[in-house]
Amino acid sequence: MRYPFLLILAVYTASANATELTFELPDNEKQCFYEDLEQGAKFDIDFQVIAGGNYDVDCFVTDPLNNMLYQERKKQYDSFSHTTTMKGVYKVCFSNEFSTFSHKTVYLDFRTGEDDRLMPDMNGVTALTQMESACLSIHEILKVVSDSQTWYRLREAQDRIRAEDLSERVHFWSIGETIILFVVCIGQVLMLKSFFSEKKANVATST
Amino acid sequence: MEMKAVVSSTGLMLLFAWLSPSQALYFHIGETEKKCFIEEIPDETMVIGRYRTQLWDKQAGSFLPSTPGLGMHVEIKDPDAKIILSRQYGSDGRFTFTSHTPGEHQICLHSNSTKMALFAGGKLRVHLDIQVGEHTNNYPEIAAKDKLTELQLRARQLLDQVEQIQKEQNYQRYREERFRMTSESTNQRVLWWSIAQTFILIITGIWQMRHLKSFFEAKKLV
Numbered sequence: 427m428r429y430p431f432l433l434i435l436a437v438y439t440a441s442a443n444a445t446e447l448t449f450e451l452p453d454n455e456k457q458c459f460y461e462d463l464e465q466g467a468k469f470d471i472d473f474q475v476i477a478g479g480n481y482d483v484d485c486f487v488t489d490p491l492n493n494m495l496y497q498e499r500k501k502q503y504d505s506f507s508h509t510t511t512m513k514g515v516y517k518v519c520f521s522n523e524f525s526t527f528s529h530k531t532v533y534l535d536f537r538t539g540e541d542d543r544l545m546p547d548m549n550g551v552t553a554l555t556q557m558e559s560a561c562l563s564i565h566e567i568l569k570v571v572s573d574s575q576t577w578y579r580l581r582e583a584q585d586r587i588r589a590e591d592l593s594e595r596v597h598f599w600s601i602g603e604t605i606i607l608f609v610v611c612i613g614q615v616l617m618l619k620s621f622f623s624e625k626k627a628n629v630a631t632s633t
Numbered sequence: 634m635e636m637k638a639v640v641s642s643t644g645l646m647l648l649f650a651w652l653s654p655s656q657a658l659y660f661h662i663g664e665t666e667k668k669c670f671i672e673e674i675p676d677e678t679m680v681i682g683r684y685r686t687q688l689w690d691k692q693a694g695s696f697l698p699s700t701p702g703l704g705m706h707v708e709i710k711d712p713d714a715k716i717i718l719s720r721q722y723g724s725d726g727r728f729t730f731t732s733h734t735p736g737e738h739q740i741c742l743h744s745n746s747t748k749m750a751l752f753a754g755g756k757l758r759v760h761l762d763i764q765v766g767e768h769t770n771n772y773p774e775i776a777a778k779d780k781l782t783e784l785q786l787r788a789r790q791l792l793d794q795v796e797q798i799q800k801e802q803n804y805q806r807y808r809e810e811r812f813r814m815t816s817e818s819t820n821q822r823v824l825w826w827s828i829a830q831t832f833i834l835i836i837t838g839i840w841q842m843r844h845l846k847s848f849f850e851a852k853k854l855v
Contacts, residue, residue, distance in 0.1 A: 575802075589816055604826075
């Protein structure tokens, strides 16, 4: 009776875990995420900057003893993989401290574990039938398709935000320039007229 | 006896699956600080979020395992900035919503408990796990409910995955259309404003000349 319970526990703790988060990082701020990992666990970090400023962010990953496992400055997107050598809390931080007024939107994908069991197998080491292995390979390929879709969605979001910014900027600059045009034109005429009026008055007083 | 073991272990599995995330990513949040996450999803997609909060104990110098009386307010907005969920949950919570419009949904969490200021020095640890689309399906539960073999369950999973991919493709088409409209509107704006500004420039130039000419003629300088 105990064995199935222990097996469940073992399967559950070894199972894959993935967290995808998209968050906004205000200027001059740092945001850190922590994960408690076992020794020998493999984790993957993918991040991408979707919006804001120059589309770049500082990122660093530390292990429980505060050693830098990965440190990059002003990166737009990157991937990082690591197999843990000790048990503890691993930290991944994003910093927008170099930017004074642009807040960034960052996408983070943190994946841990490798096992992707569908349901607890009592005897997970038996050979799969042809049907089962075909289904498993379809599943793996569909996961790749889904990841690729996510990649395209993020690139499209970035381009769309840039295009919308451009549209806004064109609109406001055009209105601003037209106003400036009118102001400068009328201002020039008035100033010229004022020069001649003064001179006339000066001429009148000097003679 | 074998059956009983299977059922009870499946039950335990479901229990573990339902409990708040112990292995999820966590972050620190201040007292009344609001943390927002964006989920860009197609329509008719289910999203399940689970969180667990821990309060910082100044005396012990560590985080308490769980504190009753802490609350988190969860607010979810759809792409049109309309609030679709705004509820107060306890220190451990689970929230679910299904999107009806495709686009960027915003999930915001903030703690509005005043206890923290008194005891904690303002630090709260939040474990968060958000699952979208076919990841929300609890396959062991489905297998137990419909009594499926592993192969049938795998087929069900493949169906869900493919359905989600199809939804994402439709959403991509919708996004491309929006992007195209934005680009075309920028193109239009650039074209018309350039023409308008050139026109205004010429008109004001002519007006200036004529006005100044009549001004100088009036002043008998020309």
